[in-house]
Amino acid sequence: MTLDGNYLRGTMAAVLSILQHSMCPENLEFHFLEARTEPKISSNIRSTFPYLNFTVYPFDSNRVRGKISRSIRQALDQPLNYARIYLVDLIPTKVKRVIYLDSDLIVVDDIAKLWEVQLKGKVLAAPEYCHVNFTMYFTDLFWLDRSLTQTFEGRRPCYFNTGVMVVDVEKWRQGGYTQKVEEWMGVQKQKRIYHLGSLPPFLLVLAGNIKAVDHRWNQHGLGGDNIKGKCRSLHPGPISLLHWSGKGKPWLRLDSRRPCIVDHLWAPYDLYRSPKHFLEE
Numbered sequence: 001m002t003l004d005g006n007y008l009r010g011t012m013a014a015v016l017s018i019l020q021h022s023m024c025p026e027n028l029e030f031h032f033l034e035a036r037t038e039p040k041i042s043s044n045i046r047s048t049f050p051y052l053n054f055t056v057y058p059f060d061s062n063r064v065r066g067k068i069s070r071s072i073r074q075a076l077d078q079p080l081n082y083a084r085i086y087l088v089d090l091i092p093t094k095v096k097r098v099i100y101l102d103s104d105l106i107v108v109d110d111i112a113k114l115w116e117v118q119l120k121g122k123v124l125a126a127p128e129y130c131h132v133n134f135t136m137y138f139t140d141l142f143w144l145d146r147s148l149t150q151t152f153e154g155r156r157p158c159y160f161n162t163g164v165m166v167v168d169v170e171k172w173r174q175g176g177y178t179q180k181v182e183e184w185m186g187v188q189k190q191k192r193i194y195h196l197g198s199l200p201p202f203l204l205v206l207a208g209n210i211k212a213v214d215h216r217w218n219q220h221g222l223g224g225d226n227i228k229g230k231c232r233s234l235h236p237g238p239i240s241l242l243h244w245s246g247k248g249k250p251w252l253r254l255d256s257r258r259p260c261i262v263d264h265l266w267a268p269y270d271l272y273r274s275p276k277h278f279l280e281e
Contacts, residue, residue: 155208
């Protein structure tokens with residue numbers, strides 16, 4: 001996970017939800033990436049979760065500053081949004097597998113079930129959505145350029161959300177996947193081939209070549225679309241993880257007193273709730 005003052009409230013809620021639903025919370029180890037060294041944030045985590053096994057790693061924003069292209073939403077342009085690309089480079093070599101999680105989600109099942117998914121030779125596992133219109137993630141310029149589209153030859157590319165990923169650390173390193181993602185970011189700087197921040201280069205490298213896991217592990221899109229952040233309902237079926245991807249974040253909507261119905265599912269894990277929330281309930 002990443003650490004950012006603007007998203008700390010979400011991170012703390014995510015950690016709490018993971019701990020509360022874990023059968024063996026003492027076995028969990030958290031790896032946090034932060035772009036700016038803020039001792040107060042680490043101190044807050046330590047005081048809130050005194051027995052939490054965690055490490056904070058500095059992420060050098062300069063690694064991506066020259067590679068980021070402007071997207072449709074400012075939050076997607078922040079260097080820390082790209083830190084997931086470098087996660088494997090920053091954590092210790094002893095770590096063989098890692099679950100990357102965004103800060104705007106809660107887990108309502110034992111995270112060990114996701115950890116134990118069989119990757120079957122793939123470098124990454126995530127819920128896969130083949131019914132989604134995949135073409136919309138890239139520009140017409142991309143689809144009209146045969147030299148670019150041939151990257152998908154031999155695979156059936158499907159959308160997956162990079163906010164929840166199980167990664168085989170050794171395979172990622174051996175396959176040079178950080179560099180592969182960076183190469184597409186370089187292409188984007190030369191010719192605009194996509195609109196969304198760090199997601200499209202992941203899709204270009206890995207779509208159609210991941211281990212698909214049950215959709216219950218990423219009930220995403222609860223933050224609405226990237227422009228207006230309108231309320232959305234839950235998809236039918238069992239749920240293990242709720243994800244407020246999109247513009248609207250539950251803590252902001254709750255504070256504004258204009259929450260969506262799904263935001264009340266996040267509220268019980270909010271460690272920074274103002275007294276007015278308790279009174280309203």
